[in-house]
Amino acid sequence: MGEDQVLRVGFLCSGDIAHRVAGALKKLDQIELYGAASRNRDHAQALADEFGFRRVYGSYEELLEDPDVDLAYVGVPHPWHYELAKMCAEHGKALLLEKPFTINHYQAEEVVRLYQEKGLFLGEALWTRFLPGKKFADDAIAKGLIGDVRLVDANMICSNWVRGRMTDPAMGGGALLDLGVYALNCAVMFLGTDIADVKSTVSKWKTGVDEQEAVLLSYPDGRLGICKASMNGAGDTDGVIFGSKGTIRIENVMDFHRVTVYGPEGKVLAGFDNQKGVLKADGSIDEAWTREADPDNVLRDGHIVGYEYEFLAARKALLEGKKEFAEMSHADTMFLMESYDALRHSWGIDYPAEYGL
Numbered sequence: 528m529g530e531d532q533v534l535r536v537g538f539l540c541s542g543d544i545a546h547r548v549a550g551a552l553k554k555l556d557q558i559e560l561y562g563a564a565s566r567n568r569d570h571a572q573a574l575a576d577e578f579g580f581r582r583v584y585g586s587y588e589e590l591l592e593d594p595d596v597d598l599a600y601v602g603v604p605h606p607w608h609y610e611l612a613k614m615c616a617e618h619g620k621a622l623l624l625e626k627p628f629t630i631n632h633y634q635a636e637e638v639v640r641l642y643q644e645k646g647l648f649l650g651e652a653l654w655t656r657f658l659p660g661k662k663f664a665d666d667a668i669a670k671g672l673i674g675d676v677r678l679v680d681a682n683m684i685c686s687n688w689v690r691g692r693m694t695d696p697a698m699g700g701g702a703l704l705d706l707g708v709y710a711l712n713c714a715v716m717f718l719g720t721d722i723a724d725v726k727s728t729v730s731k732w733k734t735g736v737d738e739q740e741a742v743l744l745s746y747p748d749g750r751l752g753i754c755k756a757s758m759n760g761a762g763d764t765d766g767v768i769f770g771s772k773g774t775i776r777i778e779n780v781m782d783f784h785r786v787t788v789y790g791p792e793g794k795v796l797a798g799f800d801n802q803k804g805v806l807k808a809d810g811s812i813d814e815a816w817t818r819e820a821d822p823d824n825v826l827r828d829g830h831i832v833g834y835e836y837e838f839l840a841a842r843k844a845l846l847e848g849k850k851e852f853a854e855m856s857h858a859d860t861m862f863l864m865e866s867y868d869a870l871r872h873s874w875g876i877d878y879p880a881e882y883g884l
């Protein structure tokens with residue numbers, strides 16, 4: 528990282544997520560949109576023209592050979608995460624890799640092993656884990672506002688997703704790896720990983736990938752997680768954490784853009800709005816709690832997308848010499864990857880990219 532401590536990020540991607548992430552990072556002083564790379568130079572140039580990247584490359588190798596790139600960000604479709612992650616490691620680059628980390632847990636294991644051997648930073652861009660709305664929900668639980676967490680119900684039912692790479696097995700398509708990731712992640716974030724039993728059911732799209740699924744997690748002490756995902760539903764991406772004394776309602780389990788804490792008899796106790804901060808019961812801003820949930824004061828800079836936080840966390844990890852995130856450890860990545868594999872295989876779904884076909 529430069530003397531000025533600005534993190535120079537190099538994008539190995541130029542598609543949908545690349546645009547959304549670049550839009551979020553553009554306003555941050557601590558991050559520079561430094562390099563844009565694509566298999567097709569024109570795509571990288573178009574991204575650079577829109578968001579102001581300093582350097583443009585017509586191949587991923589070229590970007591990785593640039594010593595001024597502090598952090599590589601890979602946001603191509605997941606069947607190619609493995610190859611690109613290995614290429615990043617070989618070039619000695621710290622890496623933020625989009626979710627799902629790889630196409631299966633065998634590939635994930637190898638990428639993690641390679642990075643650990645090389646002593647380089649590696650993190651999964653599961654952005655939800657870094658959001659202030661998620662931190663607010665954690666704090667509300669820790670303060671005892673809803674009592675003991677007993678059940679988490681998380682939905683990623685999305686309409687108009689039956690298109691493009693989503694339905695294509697060669698692109699790692701299906702609801703689970705794009706959308707279900709967030710529902711499962713939400714349950715595991717608040718319930719943990721000591722799961723006693725998993726039951727699930729799936730409906731497949733005509734191409735063989737999963738169109739929608741329901742997954743039931745049972746914990747040894749009776750807690751439950753209910754996770755649903757669909758790429759062909761009417762649209763509900765909300766979640767609820769049910770506690771013994773109250774509930775936390777999450778608007779969008781992917782970006783936690785609004786979170787409301789209800790006590791007994793449904794009384795509002797506190798809330799979070801990702802454009803305002805933490806709110807008291809009367810709707811006024813709780814300045815102290817907002818500072819805790821948003822320590823880098825990203826809210827100060829106006830419109831929040833959400834991707835800002837994972838990059839600020841990567842910068843902090845690199846400044847502190849860490850090799851993985853505290854918020855999303857390698858063990859967290861491996862747990863989720865193994866869970867996706869177990870679910871998919873119980874549904875009879877696999878991908879050509881897992882076998883190098």
Ligand SMILES: NC(=O)c1ccc[n+]([C@@H]2O[C@H](COP(=O)([O-])OP(=O)(O)OC[C@H]3O[C@@H](n4cnc5c(N)ncnc54)[C@H](OP(=O)(O)O)[C@@H]3O)[C@@H](O)[C@H]2O)c1
Binds near residue numbers: 571602605627692
């Ligand atoms: N965190 C989030 O909120 C979020 C949201 C959406 C997606 N994602 C994840 O981000 C990844 C990319 O999704 P996306 O929606 O951005 O995909 P996309 O719009 O289809 O973009 C894919 C980009 O990857 C590049 N690419 C490199 N190798 C490729 C190959 N062999 N085949 C096709 N494209 C290739 C292409 O760039 P060139 O043609 O210029 O080389 C293309 O622009 C997925 O893993 C997805 O799960 C995350």
